[in-house]
Amino acid sequence: MTEDKFSITLLFNANKVFDRKVLEGIGMYLQTTGVNWDLYLEEDFRGRLEQIYAWQGDGIIADFDDPEIRRALENSSRPVVGVGGSHSNQADYPKVPYVATDNFELVNAAYTHLRQKGFSQFAFYGVPDPLGVIWPKERELAMKELVNREGYKCDFYNGRITQPASWQSAMDELGRWLLRLPKPVGIVAVTDARARHLLQACELVGLMVPDQVSIVGIDDDEVVRNLHKISLTSVKQGCVDIGYKAASILHKMLNKGKRYEEIHLIKPLGVVERASTDYKAVDDPYVIQALHFVRQNACKGIKVEQVADFVGVSRSNLEKRFTFERGHSLHNEIHQVKLNRACELLKTTSLELNDVAMQSGYPSLQYLYAIFKKHFSETPKQYRSNYS
Structure with missing residues (x-):
């Protein structure tokens, strides 16, 4: 018996490494199961909502870390599966099936890696509160919980959103923050992109990585990790698994004609260690x-x-x-x-x-x-x- 063909739209921004890997997982599900889906994805791989209300398709998988997309789709009459980051407050989860990267476990993996290296002084480099986006704050809260649980102190700094006009002043401010930190210090960066800022700022102010400052990013972005001469240690997310799970849930909804409210947290795949944390306690x-x-x-x-x-x-x-x-x-x-x-x-x-x-x-x-x-x-x- 031939399965019905469904028209599915994917609302993602593949400029982000997270979204690219989720799309890879969706594609893997299609390849391994042979489902008969007609996929709609913008040619530049950016999710847009302009035509979604007039769209006549059967189901949607979307990045719910985008607050605009979430607001538009949370009450959709069509089957929707959201993907994004986990929330510490259960009330923050959407009322649709949701597959999330486990923000607490991402930070825990980075923090544990630094602890195992022997660090007892920590810092966290985040981002300024972006309007409506929750996951950076969730990672900051996770770091606070982890260090408080074990009685360590941690310095938190969010810096600026970097733009060409403010890049140099942002790096100068970041460098001054790094110089003020006790040494040696292990720093968890909220993303690989922010970790790269740390590597550049350390070079700017003459701090030695990893001997004075060790850095762990999150994403294991293969592009970012090669943009500095010191390779970046990073936490590898289970993004492909997220995409695969999201596709399997939508498949179930389409075949059974039912709506679900379920939450699936996907743990990280582990820490990929590179030069930025190749630290051994040295006194001389x-x-x-x-x-x-x-x-x-x-x-x-x-x-x-x-x-x-x-x-x-x-x-x-x-x-x-x-x-x-x-x-x-x-x-x-x-x-x-x-x-x-x-x-x-x-x-x-x-x-x-x-x-x-x-x-x-x-x-x-x-x-x-x-x-x-x-x-x-x-x-x-x-x-x-x-x-x-």
């Missing part, structure tokens, strides 16, 4: 400076002598201090940073192997092959194939 100021210089410059082909020159002590003195604090040599630290960079490029990009070698600080492709054979017993090409 010379070693802290050396670590910062190595992380910034290892892939430029630096040698131990250049690190010692930067720090301003003899090579033998620095090597002794470094081995005492880190348990391995400075040369090994340089090597590990380069190897980690090569692994990351192989896993997350399609760069030619020659370019991977060059960007990782290796003198030749042959040298890169020798390193991978020694450490992984496989070639860089084989290593990449394991992650494709």
Whole structure:
């Protein structure tokens, strides 16, 4: 028996990484179940309400984090499934089936990651209250609950909404806030985009990441994480699962002709650790400076002598201090940073192997092959194939 064909509209803004991944999950549901849906989505992937009241379709999946979309659809006569963020107040949930990212667990994952790194001083970088949008405040409330529960102090700062005309002054203000924080400090940013501001502001005022300031974002946005030379640790949301679940609920509503009020919270997939939280407690100021210089410059082909020159002590003195604090040599630290960079490029990009070698600080492709054979017993090409 052939299933009825339904016309479905998707109201999302795919300029947002959350919305893009939710759409991916909806598409996955269509592919795996073979449902017969005719999808309507604006050509520029932005949800618009202008024609929705005259639309004659059968069902809607929409981003209810957009307050205008929520107001327009919450009382719709057609089947609607909303997606968005979770709420600490049950009364804030819409009166339609709703699939939400669990804001508390997103922040808890970031906070727990920093706690496990040994931090006892925390900060939270949010956004100014955007009109009608609840999820940033929910994440701020989650951070407050977590630190209060364990008796820690946390400094909260929302800064400005950044615009071209105010960008420099916003960065200056952010830098001054960062300088006032106790060090070392672990900071949870409300999104990856805000985390990137932190990375830039730290560089502006001379704070070392991750040795003085460690940063965790939320979204694991593959675009944002590559916009700074220090790669960003981030919490990966279950957005694909959200889209898949939303599509399955709408499918059930269309087939059974019933209305539901149900809430599904989707937990994060975990923390993807990168350089912005590669923190180990170090007391020696010379070693802290050396670590910062190595992380910034290892892939430029630096040698131990250049690190010692930067720090301003003899090579033998620095090597002794470094081995005492880190348990391995400075040369090994340089090597590990380069190897980690090569692994990351192989896993997350399609760069030619020659370019991977060059960007990782290796003198030749042959040298890169020798390193991978020694450490992984496989070639860089084989290593990449394991992650494709």
